[in-house]
Amino acid sequence: MTLFGKVSSQEEGTMEGVLVSARPEQGNIAVTVVSDSRGEYAFPSGRLGKGRYKLSIRAFGYELPQMSEVEIVDGRSLHNDLRLRRTPDVSSQMSSAEWLISAPGTEQQKNQLYRCESCHSLGTVLGAHHTVQEWQVVLNRMQRWLPPSTEWSPLATHALPPRKKTTETIEFAKYLASINAIEPNKWPFELHGFARPKGKETRVIVTEFELSRPESYPHDAIVGPDGRIWFNDFQQPYIGVLDPGSGKIREWKLPVLRPKDPAGFLTIKFDKDGKAWIPRFMQGCTVTRFDPVTEKFTSWTVDPKYNNATSRCAHVALGAPSGKIWFSDSENRRMFRLNPTDGHIEAFNSFPQYHGRTGVVTDFHNSNQHRTYGIAVDSTGNGYFADIAGGNIGRIDANTGAVTLYPTPTPNSGPRRMFMDSQDQLWFGENYASKLGMFDTHTRRIQEWTPSVPWAGCYPAVRDKQGDVWTAGMSTDLVYRLNPSTGEFMQYLLPTLGANIRKVDADSSASVPAIWVAEVHRGKIAKVEPQE
Structure with a gap:
């Protein structure tokens, strides 16, 4: 180990579940470990290089009494105990x-x-x-x-x-x-926090990479075919790539199509040929392909009759055996299917029986309305979408174009981001119901699982090579791990408050899968590595 010690306080003695982070004076990579049942924390060898580090902690109700810095010297282990005190302002x-x-x-x-x-x-x-x-x-x-x-x-x-x-x-x-506050730091109710991590949930290492461009808002962070981490910006027309080994970052700027509208993106995905696909979101109903080898962008835009001022083409689904690409217009409730070979785009009404208002939905939490969100495709090419407003999972038959809606067991569940696994099981976050859902495309039945933390706000979903399913949300800074066989949830806390998570991705290159997380509101990308 490189750096180790014990965490304690006057109130509790030794403290389990305290996140201890080390950030170098020079560099954009911070590493975090968690104290165990004996209050002991340890950074494994190789995680911290030579140099000076600033230490910080995350433990609800506690703080370090003063700035703590350490000097790491090659080949030496450093012992450094941390004594915490109660914070006067838990808000x-x-x-x-x-x-x-x-x-x-x-x-x-x-x-x-x-x-x-x-x-x-x-x-x-x-x-x-x-x-x-x-x-x-x-x-x-x-x-x-x-x-x-x-x-x-x-x-x-x-x-x-x-x-x-x-x-x-x-x-x-x-x-x-x-x-709201009666006066500064005073509310008409008591302030409560969640319990700190315990047991297996403390056996994790979190590495955070801070993006270099000011006002970076990474919406998605995904593992690319080359093992590097690719990301898109929520507000600005940038995609980028992170080298996890060095922390170096490179970005590309996409051409702006609608100067008056926000130019950022919600989604970036890679096809089997190693090319990235980026729907242009508020820039209209255009989907763009990026070739990392030639560094060239190629775009396709839907027929002008579908591409109006409120078009929000934000999601894309890859993997159809035909090579066709599904993408969607959330606000105008349509799905599109692109043939990249000849550029032909088919249009499908996501809700052909619905004759309510079109355009921007102002009340998402209303089952009398409909609105598409995340989308997916199964192994035979059928398209799927999350009806975030109506609480349904939609299926579009690849051959006939027929649309079928399947309501989630929990009404007004707010299904959001989707992931189709190798068994054609469709996993999704139920953002309003704070549940994780799975639609079996063979039986057409939906199951739900609920994390123990209130207001979990499950948003995305991904399944790793071991069969565990991961999700997270905007409200807790927790990453949740479900064992579908047992129904057991585990959770891992990020060191940064207010991360606002909307996407997780699994890296299965290691024996124990790692999870990559975009911290949208903090301009960071995090790697979560369970140690078992």
């Missing part, structure tokens, strides 16, 4: 899910509050001190922010007119005014 350590379990309110009120997490931590909301009237002004402004927005970089829409005050908005404003 600065709370995830959005911890705010939700602490604040009073009905399920409906908290569901509304939960949606604010898309753009910023709920600590931003509850740390404010507004009257009911002031909250109405704030809510009207926030409702015009587009999904890539953050509190540091808001993006307003020009496609929607200003919204009028509604009874729902007024009632929500009253709720927020009743639970």
